[in-house]
Amino acid sequence: MKRRRAGDSADGLREQSQESAVPVQARRRKTHVYVVSHTVEAVVHLCSLGVLTAAGCEIGSVHAVEYPRHVYDAVLFNNEVYILKIRWKELYPYVTEFVLLESNWTFTGLPKPYVFSSVRDEFKFLEARLTYGQVPGRFRKGENPFVEEAYQRLALDYLLKQAGIQ
Structure with missing residues (x-):
């Protein structure tokens, strides 16, 4: 009832x-x-x-609305290939442009390989809508990890502008 x-x-x-x-x-x-x-x-x-x-x-x-809306999905990528694939398959019908930025350093200053470039073939379904960028890490020993994160987010902002966001 x-x-x-x-x-x-x-x-x-x-x-x-x-x-x-x-x-x-x-x-x-x-x-x-x-x-x-x-x-x-x-x-x-x-x-x-x-x-x-x-x-x-x-x-x-x-x-x-007299013109079509554009939806951008911007990601700072570490190494979560499986989660990224689920996310992008779910968002694919709704997103105009996928933007991914990857660094060879973690926020805490640990070196890491560029993972996405080696698994990019798994994301062929959105290749036409993908803007991908790599940024070298600039971590300084003893520096706050949020400084590295802010640096990568600024690089992501630049990549979004390259992808066409206004």
């Missing part, structure tokens, strides 16, 4: 205060619209259902 919260009506819709943008009758017609609020997500949802007019859709600067 499903529990009802205080304020829920018999059909499962949550009743709203009088300043609600959409009358209860309109919400009941659209049974999957439970709560009306003035958050951007709710406004976008109500506009897509046709409940709000075009003027109402301007609440919170919500408007139709």
